[in-house]
Amino acid sequence: MRERRRLRMGVLALVSVLLLGAVPLYFGIRTLSRDPVFDTLDALDVPGxxxxxxVDDVSGSRWCLLDCRLRERTASSQRSPQETAEAYERALTADGWRPWQVTRCPEQQAKGSYTCWRRDELTLDLWVREPSCVPPPVDGAPAIVPSPDPSTAAEQCSGSLVSVKVRNAIDDERTRPQPSTDPSLTGEDPFPTVSEDPLQEPTPSPS
Known part of the structure; x- marks a missing residue:
């Protein structure tokens, strides 16, 4: 009886330890697999x-091993790019983000509304533009689609496309001072330009 009681107590203790450890382990794994930046984006007061x-995508290392983490989110909006951009900008401002006036924003010319933001150790790029209504190519050749009804095509091409890119400020090259191209900082040219033809006849020596 004593052996059975000890065995039963041991089993109960083991089950209790497993249950108590499973919950923290579950949330720990969930925290490591889910980037908290996406939770911040989910908390934005953006209309449905x-x-x-x-669609979320993440690349790089959270601890900045070789490459720091890059978070990218794309979403679709039912309304125009202007109205959508205003909704996102209001939500970012209410969440503590501040407009970031910096060169290379965007790094390349982009259609639509492209703005940059900063908050604490993060930078955020917001790009809102009209959706692409051209179907993707098939086997390298443009897709052939029958001409649809104009009203239906207008409905399918309405709305806007949203892209959000979040980086660590320390890994964003735009936070670093850019090298100056001031000629006064480069010194003199070690190979000055010769203004006269070096192949001219030599100056005659005095007799």
């Missing part, structure tokens, strides 16, 4: 019509 078909 401006955040449909959300």
């Amino acid at each position: 019509w401006a955040a449909e078909k959300t």
Whole structure:
């Protein structure tokens, strides 16, 4: 009886330890697998019509091993790019983000509304533009689509496309001072330009 009681107590203790450890382990794994920046983006007070078909992508290392982490989110909006951009900008401002006036924003010319933001140790790029209505190519050749009804095509091409890119400020090259091209800092040219023809006849020596 004593052996059975000890065995039963041991089993109960083991089950209790497993249950108590499983919950923290679950949330720990969830925290490591889920980037908290996406939770911050989910908490933005953005209308539902401006955040449909959300797709998240992440690359790089959270601890900045070789490459720091880059978070990217794309979403679809039912309304125009201007109205969508205004909704996102209001939500970012209310969440503590501040507009970031910096060169190379965007790094290349982009259609639509492209703005940059900063908060604490993060930078954020917001790009809102009209959706692409051209079907993707098939086997390297343009897709052939029958001419649809104009009203239907207008409905399919309405709305806007949203892209959000979040980086660590320390890994954003735009936070670093850019090298100056001031000629006064480069010194003199070690190979000055010769203004006269060096192949001219030599100056005659005095007799």
